[in-house]
Amino acid sequence: MKSRKTMLLIFLLMAFAYLAVGCGGSETPPPPTNTPEPTVAPTPTTPPQPAVEPTEAAMPTTPPQADANTGQQHGQEHGQGHGQGHGQGQQGNMGQGMGGPGEGMRERHQAPIPAEYQGLTNPVPADEASLARGEQIYAEQCATCHGDGGMGDGPAGEALDPAPAPIAHSSQMLSDSYLFWRINEGGAQFGTAMLPYKDTLSEQEIWDVINYIRALGAGDVQPRQNVGGQAMDPAAEAQKHAEMLATGVEQGIITQEEADIFTEVHDKLNQYKETHMDEIRSFMGNPEEMQQYMLDAMVKAGEITQEQADAFVDIHDRLVEAGIMQ
Ligand code: HEC
Known part of the structure; x- marks a missing residue:
């Protein structure tokens, strides 16, 4: 009697452990x-x-x-099998x-x-x-x-x-x-x-x-x-963005001042994109070159300084390297 109960208990514990490790947060099992x-x-x-x-x-x-x-x-990242759902599922x-x-x-x-x-x-x-x-x-x-x-x-x-x-x-x-x-x-x-x-x-x-x-x-x-x-939810995107910058500051990768510069340039970049859609769609180079092109154009137009543009790129690089931003 007793051992059957124990066995059952162990089984349940193992099942839970498996679920906890294997499916970390995702309700649907990953398809094949x-x-x-x-x-x-x-x-x-x-x-x-x-x-x-x-x-x-x-x-x-x-x-x-x-x-x-x-x-x-x-x-x-590829841990075998049960590693999935780790790094990805949780933070959404x-x-x-x-x-x-x-x-x-x-x-x-x-x-x-x-x-x-x-x-x-x-x-x-x-x-x-x-x-x-x-x-x-x-x-x-x-x-x-x-x-x-x-x-x-x-x-x-x-x-x-x-x-x-x-x-x-x-x-x-x-x-x-x-x-x-x-x-x-x-x-x-x-x-x-x-x-x-x-x-x-x-x-x-x-x-x-x-x-x-x-x-x-x-x-x-x-x-x-x-x-x-x-x-797509612009408010949620802005929120996520703010969180990434906060993480960068917390981890000592950027300073608060740099986070502020980044946000300012980023907002202006977004405005620029909205008003220059045709330019973006027909741009000849790759996305990285396009970003540099837009920053240059904003400097020329006097919307940001050259220092801000350079700082933006540098901050972005560091955040990407740290795995905080993509
Ligand atoms: C089997 C899963 C899968 C399917 C189906 C799929 N994609 Fe993707 N797609 C990905 C993955 C993973 C990436 C990221 C890696 C990459 O860029 O190569 C991606 C990247 C992309 C990118 C590049 C975005 C960027 O920022 O560089 C575009 C555009 C895209 N997909 C469009 C589509 C469209 C349109 C369809 C349907 C016609 C489609 N995908 C179907 C998995 C998929």
Whole structure:
């Protein structure tokens, strides 16, 4: 009698321990998406939903420069199996940046846009018809990883490292050519789970989905309630931003004064983006070059000083290096 009870108790304890460790915070068990293995995993990660499976396109052409960053992330973050849900689930929706590796996104934003994509601009107007097509494509192909609202928090994304990008947000400051390239080619070049869509979607469909994710981020359309995930919320973004800076100050990576400079320049940068949308969309360089271009333009216009611009870049670098910001 007694030993049966003890056994039961032990069993229950083990079950709890397993749950506590294995599922850290996520209610839905991660779907069978393979975690991307930078150099090893050529097989296209099978997305849970997408109707058509991308095939050859996903074969990684072992990336020449991907190793420096991803290799290091890899060791730290890929703990085996039960390690998932750690670093990612808990702090929620920032996508990358939480477990440490803002580096990854940085690397992708610094990579040169391949010549054949440079200067591409969206020929499809973001009218109702395009947004409706984009919504359909998004729901079928993207939401499972990127979430209904495009904030990188779809159920199939939970187990991925790096996590799906918060594209509703980031597409506000990415050029047409960058977005088209990344959706067309996917993440093979960088060893990420982002799928290539060049064999699955037509060019027009890719532009439709770009129109849609931008509309999601701008709040022009309401997300479908389908797989789950947050909607873009500017107030929540500002809050998260303030928290990151506070963490930076707490950890002694930046001073309070630097945090204030950063916030001021960042706000002005956001205003600049809003009033120069066309410039951003047709920008020829990569996202990193675009940011530098905008800072230069703001200095020229007398909106910020050269010192502020330099400080902004320097502070950003340090926060990214510390794994606080992406
Ligand atoms: C299997 C999961 C998965 C699916 C499905 C998926 N993505 Fe991604 N996506 C990712 C991951 C992971 C990243 C981050 C790594 C990267 O940038 O390569 C990403 C990154 C991106 C980026 C780059 C954002 C940036 O800031 O650099 C864009 C744009 C994007 N996805 C769009 C889409 C669109 C549009 C679809 C649907 C047509 C889609 N994704 C489907 C996982 C996915």
